[in-house]
Amino acid sequence: MATNSYHNVWDALTDSPEEALNLRLRSQLMMECSELVKKWNIPQKDAAKRLHITQPRLNDLLNGKITKFSLDALVNLLSNADMRVEVKVKQRKAAKEPAHA
Template structure:
C-alpha cells in the first residue's frame, strides 16, 4: 500500500476538497474566537454573554467540537468576539497544479 500525502488533515479525512475547505475555515475561525475569549480573562459564563450564546455552546467551541458549528454560525460569532470585520482571501493554485 502506497503512502498518500495530503496538504492538511482535512484533505485526508474529508470526502471532497470542498468539505475539506469548509472544515479548514471552521477550524481556523474557531481557533481565532477561542484565542480572543482566552484574552478576555473572564469566566465562560461572562464570555458566553458577550457572544450572545449559552455557556454550554461556548464550551463546545472552546473544546474544538467543530461538528457542532456551521461556518455561518462561526462568522456570526466573529464580530462580537473579534471586533472589526472578517476578511476572506482566496489563493490561486499554481498553474501546473491546476492543469492536473
C-alpha cells in the same frame, strides 16, 4: 503497502477538496475565537454572554467541536466579539498543460 500523503489533515479526513476547505476555514475561525475568549480572562458565563451564546455552546467552541459550527455561525461569533472577518479569494495555481505535438 501504499502510503498516502496529504497537504493537510482535512484532506485526509474528507471525501472532497470542497469539504476539506470548509473544515480548514471553520478550524481557523474557531481557533481565532477560542484564543480571543481565553485572552479576555473572564468566566465562561460572561464570555458566552458577550458572544450572545449559551455557556454549553461556548464550551463546544473551546473544546473544538467543529461539527457543531457552520462558517456563518463562526463569523457571527467573531462579529459579536467586535472582530472583523476578511475573505481573500485567489486563483488556484494552474496545473501544467500537456505539451501539444
